[in-house]
Structure formats: structure tokens, C-alpha cells
Amino acid sequence: MKRLLLSMLMICCLSGFTSAKAPRPTADESEAEKRVTMLSRQLRCLVCQNETLADSRADLAADLRKEIREQVVAGRTDGEIIGFLTDRYGDFVLYRPPVKPRTYVLWFGPFLLLGSGLLALYRSVKRRPSLLRSRRVSAEERKRARQLLNPVGKELT
């Protein structure tokens, strides 16, 4: 298992280097090719899980790109093609997980955390009203402050 993971890691690293040299899509790229690229950018390569299908050099990613290309040419809609992949590999292939009860925590959790953070901040600030209101400084305090700021004893006005 360890060796498998290690070799997978190495392949992923290597693929990272090689993909940098991969040719960039040219301007006269066909409409179908654009759609293939657009779709494969939204989909995760299951072998190198932090790469999209578009970026990955894994064998499976190439097969899946081929599959997507054929379906695009056959006139399938984007929804149908994405459905084809989620039927087989689950929502995990999507870089943007769908909003459904199982993913509510994922989608709304951050806002909940932000809200509770703001609430906590508001309450802690409110609990210390003296910090917010200005207060008159007495002559005694003013004198002490001067002494602290000017230990040598020079008088400032």
C-alpha cells in the first residue's frame, strides 16, 4: 500500500512537471474542443486528486477526456456529460459540489462561523462600554501621565 501511494505520488509529481510543457490551446481551437476543455476543468482527476481532468496526465484522465470529447461530438449536453461521470464516480468528481442536504454544512458552515464570530465580537465589545466612551481625565491623572512620559522632569505644556 505504501509503495502504491509512493509511486502514485511520484507519478503525480512527474505529471506536474510535464504538464507545464503541455501545449496551450491555440486560438483556432474548435468549438467542441473548447467545451471539452471547459468541462474537464470542472472535473477532478480521481488518480491525482488535486488536479483537474484537464491538467492531469494520468492515464484515466486521458481516457475520460476522450470519453467527454466523444460525447460532446455526439451532441450530448453539458448536464448529460457531467451526469454520466457522477453516475460512475460520484459527486467527488465535481470541483464544485452540488448544494443538497448532505453538503449544507460545507456550503453554509463558513457563513455560520462568520456569523457566530461577529456575534461574539459584538457581545465582547458591548460588554466593555468604558472603552468606547470618552472619559474626562482628571488633573491628577494628567500630571501622572506627564511624569511617565517625561521621566527627566521637563515640563511640557
Added chain:
Amino acid sequence: MKFAIPLAVFSLLVVFLAAGLQHDPHEVPSPLIDKPAPAFQLAQLHEPSKTFSPQEMRGKVWLLNTWASWCISCREEHPLLVELSRTGVVPILGLNYKDRRQDAIQTLVELGNPYLLSVLDTDGRVGIDYGVYGVPETYLIDKNGLIRFKQIGPVTERVLNKTILPMVKDLDK
């Protein structure tokens, strides 16, 4: 009391992190569980003129094991599969994934053949239908042709004894 909230938040964090450690991110849950095993018709490894289709296994509980001669971790599980096939508890069928026929036959000569038969998925199309993303993967299919369990990565003795065999026993009733 002063520390109640930070303590609660901290404990929650520990629970989440501990749960996270138990999960292997390489194991992607299959959406195919309890769904019909995708149909296919592929040539057999040893007799390419003959084909095999999962429908032929209707009424039987069986394992579909994806393997390849180039797959290193398949060698890890291979002795276990050979042993399992000798007991005759559950038939194992091989899906030879993106392999060369000669290499596949040679591998079975070297390591033993646990499969009732293997089929050739040379271009990996059937693999895609089954959501294969890393060989070996093993599917447990019931009498009605539904996938009941999927093992990602090599079958270990633990998975075999704790999960697969009890499920086979249960499904065979």
C-alpha cells in the same frame, strides 16, 4: 464556566480532526452501491472468440475483480484470491483492465489463476462504467445483479474475513 465555550469549540475540532484521520482520501465512495452492475459483453482472456456478460451470473453471488499484469498492488492480493478460489465459496471473475493479452496470460501462469474466467477490457471502457480509478478494485455482486460492496485497492485478509465473506454468506441464503 468561563472556559465552557472555548472548550466546547476545541472538543468539536478534535472530534472533526479525529474523524478526518480515520478516512483515506483515496477511497472515493462509489455511487454504484446497490445499483445494477453495468452490463457489458467482452471477449474472454483465454478464449477471445467467446464473450462473457454479467447477465450469465444471474442467480449467483460473485466477485468481479479488476486486475492487470502491470498492476503492482494486484500482486499483493493475488495469493489471497487464489486461496479464496480454492475454497469455492464465491466465484471470482476477472476484468483484465487496459492490458496486453499475452502479458495477462503470462501473469496468471506465474502467479496462478483464481478466476473462473477473465475478460479483456483493453480500452478501459467497461472500467469507466464501473467507476474504476485505480486497479485493483473488487465488486461484490448479488443474485439480482446488484453491486453490494466495492473494495478499492487490494483485498486484504481483514476485509475478506470481516466484510466480504460474511456478506457472501448472507447474500447466498
